[in-house]
Structure formats: C-alpha cells, structure tokens
Amino acid sequence: MKVDFWGHEFQVNMFVGCLGGFLISILSSMFGFGGGPFMVPLMTVALGLPMYIVVGSSLLAIFFSTAMGSIRHMQFGNFDLLLFLAMFPAALLGGYLGPQIAKRVSPQVVKRVACGGLLLLALNLLGVY
Secondary structure (H helix, E strand, O other), X not given: OEEEEOOEEEEOOHHHHHHHHHHHHHHHHHHOOOOHHHHHHHHHHHOOOOHHHHHHHHHHHHHHHHHHHHHHHHHOOOOOHHHXXXXXXXXXXXXXXXXXXXXXXXXXXXXXXXXXXXXXXXXXXXXXX
C-alpha cells in the first residue's frame, strides 16, 4: 500500500503492519505495558516509515488497544483508582510537552532517546536493575 503524507510517498506492507499490531496489542494487554515501545520499532524498521509519521500513528493505534485492555482489567478488578488519578494529569502534561520537544530536536536525537528508553525497559524487564 502506498501512503502519501505531506507530498512524500511511502510504500507500506499492510500484512506486516496488521499482524504486528495484532500481536503487539495482545502482548501489551496481557502484560500491562503500553504497546508504544514495540509499535514504534515495527513502524520504523519493518514498515520503513519516518519518525514524524510513526509517533502520531502509533499513539492512535495504541489508544484503542490500551482502552480495551484497561476496560477488561477493570472488569477483572485489576484497577487502582488512586494511582490512576495521580498519573492522569502527568500523562496529559507529558502528552502535550513531548511533541513540543520532539519538534525542536532532530529526528536522529528522537530515535536515540527512544532506543535508550527501550534498552532501559528491556534491562528492567530482564531484572538487570
């Protein structure tokens, strides 16, 4: 499939994108993490899209998976309202400030920060620290 965005055309393999998105949403719902750390590499590496398209697109895709996973976890009683209320304003502020910062730095810096964050997440999940 060809994607046209602001005068640039990109070739995207929709089968890889749909299969990857499906698997990522299952894993993120099972283990309780946002799918962004996995959706961004899928879209940049496997689909070959530039970072300025990937960020907004992955956030929209993850929104629906996260909403459904959150609803199901609430139904199972795995929900802490106080923790949610404490994190919600910070998440809104971060969601507002993040794109402002990313707009002012180079895409290379954004990729390096994302890579560093993924590395820290992987090390934490492996119990290294």
